[in-house]
């Protein structure tokens with residue numbers, strides 16, 4: 007359970023040139039307390055280094071998560087790709103558990119010329135199989151399907167909630183930039199952010215909201231959805247301030263991972279905005 011709001015970078019901090027196991031010390035020195043290891047282009051860290059990373063994270067009070075491969079697609083037309091997707095998610099979870107990762111983040115699928123219902127059904131089947139295998143092997147990390155930014159990708163908030171309702175040991179990963187981008191700039195005011203929390207609470211209960219795992223960055227988008235991530239303040243969209251107020255006023259304690267081009271630097275700006283909105287427990 008997250009004890010308080012935690013912020014940190016997606017990957018190694020901008021000015022940190024060492025290897026991943028040393029990142030938690032640097033992150034904690036900056037005043038941050040979360041780290042998402044990036045296995046997006048393949049989980050290449052050795053088991054030994056994953057364990058070292060977990061130990062260091064523990065020592066420096068940093069909450070770790072792992073982002074699995076981009077090449078996961080549980081709804082692919084190609085059976086081999088669907089099978090490989092299970093392997094990839096399983097591997098991310100196994101290595102993630104060595105680094106003490108609380109949640110294994112992944113983009114579940116592309117619609118792949120299927121109906122939304124069919125793609126979702128296949129995804130639920132595939133993720134369930136992986137979770138069964140994790141259970142059998144005593145691996146405890148939560149599996150965290152993420153809201154995705156492109157309209158060709160499965161991953162609306164409704165779909166992520168459905169997956170988490172159907173599959174045990176799952177928890178949603180909420181990428182606010184993706185929700186904003188796939189819905190034409192839907193997140194502007196407090197009520198828009200509150201709507202996200204309320205929808206999750208309705209679908210998955212109060213605990214799911216309190217310790218929500220989230221990503222935040224500004225985003226450029228087109229009619230197809232997400233185009234690219236931007237540094238905070240480039241276009242102020244989506245804005246962080248109303249989110250900070252919703253978090254503080256409702257006593258939520260999410261993990262907020264910055265996926266901005268300047269990673270930890272923007273995480274520190276989000277931290278300032280949260281403090282300015284009245285949060286005192288960092």
Ligand SMILES: [Zn+2]
Nearest residue numbers: 073112113152
């Ligand atoms: Zn992601």
